[in-house]
Amino acid sequence: MERSDIRQKTDRENQVLGILAKSVRRIIQGYAGGLEGLQEIRLRTGQPVRIVQDNKEEILPSAGSPHIITKEEVRETMDYISHYSLYAYENELRQGFLTIEGGHRVGVAGKVIMEKDKVKNIQYISSVNIRVSHEVIGCADSLLPYITKNKQVCHTLIISPPCCGKTTLIRDLIRQISDGNQYVKGCSVGVVDERSELGGCYLGIAQNHLGSRTDILDCCPKAEGMIMLIRSMAPQVIAVDEIGTSEDIHAVEYAMQCGCKLIASVHGLDMDEAKKKPVLGELIRRRMFERYVVLGNGEHPGEIRGIYDERGSVLCRE
CATH class of the missing domain: 3.40.50.300 (P-loop containing nucleotide triphosphate hydrolases)
Known part of the structure; x- marks a missing residue:
């Protein structure tokens, strides 16, 4: 692997892992399958951590059993994503997602706040879906x-x-x-x-x-x-x-x-x-x-x- 590819891979991992609650971050970092081919990380309050890697879904264990996501872990993750200011991201949240550095997209679900028949904001976030951005340079060559x-x-x-x-x-x-x-x-x-x-x-x-x-x-x-x-x-x-x-x-x-x-x-x-x-x-x-x-x-x-x-x-x- 060339030096630029290694640097890009490291940057992508840091961008994605850096927004996760520390306890979840440790679980994913210790995952035996590594992060190559990682496509999604799904955090749902009261449910196990799930990832999609190479088009296959897996539940990640902690100490031998599935790690169940807590509302505190979801809140900590959203604090990192929003730099401790969800209010500043209200315009983005009303669309149901945020985009973080590296182009990775974070979808959210929770209580929807309406105003004049339009979505104003999402509060009490209970689900987070991190979609890892992947570029495939040259994939359109044959087209x-x-x-x-x-x-x-x-x-x-x-x-x-x-x-x-x-x-x-x-x-x-x-x-x-x-x-x-x-x-x-x-x-x-x-x-x-x-x-x-x-x-x-x-x-x-x-x-x-x-x-x-x-x-x-x-x-x-x-x-x-x-x-x-x-x-x-x-x-x-x-x-x-x-x-x-x-x-x-x-x-x-x-x-x-x-x-x-x-x-x-x-x-x-x-x-x-x-x-x-x-x-x-x-x-x-x-x-x-x-x-x-x-x-x-x-x-x-x-x-x-x-x-x-x-x-x-x-x-x-x-």
């Missing part, structure tokens, strides 16, 4: 030749079930399109990162590598963000993850009509399912997207099952 023409990006829709690496794939696409390479001329990319997953911004600065020509709107609704970017940053490409609402789809169409190329993703099993979605199905029937990429469960993030053109003809299949 780029199929979604570019004459060194320009094609309107591309990525169709994927949950947990199949679509966010990881889009992140690497953004980086390569922004910096440019043999397949695409480097260009300005606008990213609407509604859930802080693509850039993993911490204090406004992206923790993931999204390229030198990329502008990010962090924690911004997708539909509103796409229009804001077009008006203010003049992007040549716009990238968004998990479009779904009719407002999202209409904003995608608006961006296309403004001359921006679109990289977007949607939950789905295949082309047929995507065609059945309201509003989005109409865009597909009108052949607004030039490329469709279908992902599936595989050994590596972003494993491609098929690539199709605007007519639905197969360009590449697993």
